[in-house]
Amino acid sequence: QIVSDLRIAEPLLPTKPANGGKASRDAAAHLLAKAYLTRASAETDIRGMKPTDLDSCLYYAESVLPENGGTHKLMSNYADLWDMKNQGNSEVIYAVQFTNNPLYNDDGNWFHLYWNAANYELQPGMIRDIANGRPYGMIRPTDKALLTLFDRKNDSRFYKSFKMVFYANNKKTLPKWETLSYNGEVYFTPDPAKGQKEGKNKIELGDTAIYFSVQKCGLQPGTLEMKKYLANFKYVYMPYEMHDIEGHPVLVKHLDPTRPDKNTQAGAREWVRMRLGETYLIAAEAAGRKGNYELAAKYINVIRKRAAWVDNEVKAPQYWKEEGGEMGDLKSTYDLIKVTPDDLKTDFVTFILDERGRELLGEIYRWEDLVRCGVLYDWVMKFNEEAKAAGTMRPFHKLRPIPQNHIDRLKPAGKIEEEQNEGYY
Structure with missing residues (x-):
């Protein structure tokens, strides 16, 4: 149903909505590509995967890219993405909007x-x-x-x-x-x-x-x-x-430095749900899962080129104080982080999950990424020592609990274990 709705919406939506926060054709295509990728990346779960899912994912993701006529482009400096003066920048495909006006902001962005x-x-x-x-x-x-x-x-x-x-x-x-x-x-x-x-x-x-x-x-x-x-x-x-x-x-x-005072909870920063940096990685993942590592490397390197320190850019002081670089070095580091097709062949899924972690850290994608790839429990146990020590993480946490009132509406006389996800009854 999600795929069907998005395929209907994509050609009908405007290329450039009149107001910020409104869905565009690129937003539908980005989300559609992600839906296909989610279905295609299932390795242990049954999600109705179809042989054409990766082709469809790549088709819709590529349609959003600027080289194929997409209306968005990457910000040249990764740091500029987080400057609140750049909200609604050229990379943002869809964002949830907030405001500093208390009449409309309600609880705001927390x-x-x-x-x-x-x-x-x-x-x-x-x-x-x-x-x-x-x-x-x-x-x-x-x-x-x-x-x-x-x-x-x-x-x-x-x-x-x-x-x-x-x-x-x-x-x-x-x-x-x-x-x-x-x-x-x-x-x-x-x-x-x-x-x-x-x-x-x-x-x-x-x-x-x-x-x-x-x-x-x-x-x-x-x-x-x-x-x-x-x-x-x-x-x-x-x-x-x-x-x-x-x-x-x-x-x-x-971080939101635009709040009216130091204790205000209601923030006004937009919550970016889709941006072009992720679209490139969706396209790269679809290509890599198809075995086209040359195309995957091409799209990853678009992101890596922006990720590198560029020529004549003053690097963070940690570059020479803690990371072994030379003070005053203004050379580009792109050649040092550029990937080749051979770099992707050993364990592509792990590579792309790590690359998504580098590009999208803290942008509220990690849980769904680890779930769709079937590695949530294993990665939490391997990389989150506190969660492992607490002993509360279970494999069934890949699914969320279904609200009881929803179950009651659908089947008042049914047994909860027939409707609720495993582990929550």
Whole structure:
């Protein structure tokens, strides 16, 4: 029914809707391609797959691409996608709209609440403000996302996706040099020769107050050795070992600095549900699943070219401070992350899932991607240590529970186990 509806809608919808937030022909084609791909990517479930699904997926995905007459084009810089001044940009195919007008915004967009660093406002030199957001800290990236998924040196998407630094904004709590002790043992004394004078401010307003690093220091949090190590920094330094305790790099894709005050929950950022960057990856996946690795590599490389640092672009400081690059290097990194057809042949499904993870991290696609490919349970057990330790994840979680009131409407006298998904009765 989904396929049928979209096939009817696609030729009838306008190429360019008069208002933002309205469905277009490209939006229908993008979603139709995704529906075909979802059906075609079933490996263990029965979803009515047809031999032509991948061909249909590729046909509709390619129809959206600008080289085939599509009306959208990629933003040239990945970072520009997350600047709220660029809402409704050339890459957005369909987005849910919000507004700062309280008369129409109701609850607004809450996504800005979920990815922030918990308790940043409690650190020296910091106070909650609009730009840094509400420190709920409900969702944090996995070890896979921060440590192994990206080529952090050459793929600019990593440092363009995360906020690693908070700048001091509270004069009243600026950190000062002081003698520190632990269990009665003095482990740090300010060294005047290094400018560390007792009672003197370590930093001033606007200086780095918190820095999140994805590098490990090799020390256990809470130990004397870790306390000694951290005491030498002017700011609050967070090596990877401290992320679970004090916070983590912040995904910038949902931050909303346009809220009227620091405690407002109702955000106005649009929720992008379809963008051209994903359309290229849908086309690439269909091609790769068909065994056409040359075409798959072509479409992936369109995304990789945008992902690379370009010639004369100033790279993130982590490029030379933490990732082994040279300071002042302004050369393109595209040749270092460009893929070849041979790169895709060993385990294409894993490759494309990882590439979708790099391009679409935090954009609310991961659950459905892992489910449609039949790997949700296995990947959670492999890559999410907290979920594995909790022991609550089960294979049947690939399906959601059906609301009881829906079951009652359909079959009031029926047995719940006949209508409810496995595991929820």
